[in-house]
Amino acid sequence: MQAIAKLAERIDEHFVEACHLLLACKGRVVVTGMGKSGHIAGKVAATLASTGTPAFFVHPGEASHGDLGMITRQDVVLALSNSGNTEEILTILPIIKRLGVPLIAMTGNPESTLGRLATVHIHVGVEQEACPLGLAPTSSTTAALVMGDALAVSLLQKKGFTRDDFALSHPGGSLGKRLLLQxxxxxxxxxxxxxxxxxxxxxxxxxxxxxxxxxxxxxxxxxxxxxxxxxxxxxxxxxxxxxxxxxxxxxxxxxxxxxxxxxxxxxxxxxxxxxxxxxxxxxxxxxxxxxxxxxxxxxxxxxxxx
Missing domain, CATH: 3.10.580.10 (CBS-domain)
Known part of the structure; x- marks a missing residue:
């Protein structure tokens, strides 16, 4: 709860710049992350896609073995890494840079390699994990998830995304039925x-x-x-x-x-x-x-x- 509360001050000019990059994207948002950050990245991609911003998740380990072909020059990459030094992500950074694809990094360390090389960096660092050992990703993954949702909601509002638009991407759910069934x-x-x-x-x-x-x-x-x-x-x-x-x-x-x-x-x-x-x-x-x-x-x- 403390980690989430402190995120409010991180909604700054960097967050706004990231929103502008995502709004200007003519392709899709490619979200990536490794380990627990990867699970969060997958959820963020799904939330973006269901709220009017086409997005999909790419596993960074698979990306260096062929899946980088999914990324085009029209896309924007959103990379999640608490340390900002995740090896699998750093491995594919040169290719992302060569394509000229904008890179939004969401890390807990602005001075990390990923933080420094990103087009825009969003700071989601926490003082400590909720885990009593201070080891298991808990507060850090929650903070990244909340910030990802904040991006999705900001884009939703800016695009004028409506309840009917939401229902079109959820036809199989109860919400889709409520909004579409005549x-x-x-x-x-x-x-x-x-x-x-x-x-x-x-x-x-x-x-x-x-x-x-x-x-x-x-x-x-x-x-x-x-x-x-x-x-x-x-x-x-x-x-x-x-x-x-x-x-x-x-x-x-x-x-x-x-x-x-x-x-x-x-x-x-x-x-x-x-x-x-x-x-x-x-x-x-x-x-x-x-x-x-x-x-x-x-x-x-x-x-x-x-």
Missing amino acids: VCDIMHRGDEVPMVADTVLVSEALLEMTEKKLGMTAVVDHNRHVAGIFTDGDLRRMLEKNLDVHATRVCDVMTRPCKVIQADILAAEAMQIMEAKKINALLVVDENKNLQGALNMHDLLRAGIV
Whole structure:
């Protein structure tokens, strides 16, 4: 915690210069590091890539055996090394320099070889490791990780990266589903949609609800125009009044007007509507309010929205 707190003063002109180099990069950010720093470098590369800055990790040991071919003159190299003298990284420095690729170094020693030869150096040194022996990389790796995240977030903000942009690189996760999935992707269609005419008795509406198993039925006119919705709640209120399901028309006890949505809105927005209105189902209509589909809370749960 102490190491992280002291990083605030390291957000200086060097950090800003590093951001400018990364923003100007026409290729990709090549992140490298050895050992524990390598694990941190891999995470930093992944965070950059998922927030709008194309990046990938290159193992410095493999780089000197052919993987340097991954680096082009359009790229920027971000190298992590607590000592700043990691042999595997220093071995590939001449090639990086020959390519004319900007080098951002993140080390714990500005006077190290890597610190001195870098285009920009960001100081992430710590006074001591959290390890009681003062040996295992703990505070130092955490400080490097935090600074890497700071770079990624700064670039994200400068580029105007949005939630929708983030979702495009995370389509398989729950966040991607929340941000990209539309009602039309998960709603019930065709014969799956419970629907009765506004002239039928409640008993017929109950049969439709039982068959379609959505806990409600749409009530429509002869043009499939939504007149209302009949739900389990409407049934309970009707029974409280001792009304006969075999003698009462559904149009006399249905909910109207009912809340409807269109198929092209986000499923997450449909969930917000359900929560705000304290309802468990929604009818999906077109611009003329003709019935297109149906959606309930269980559909949202299955889709991973809730």
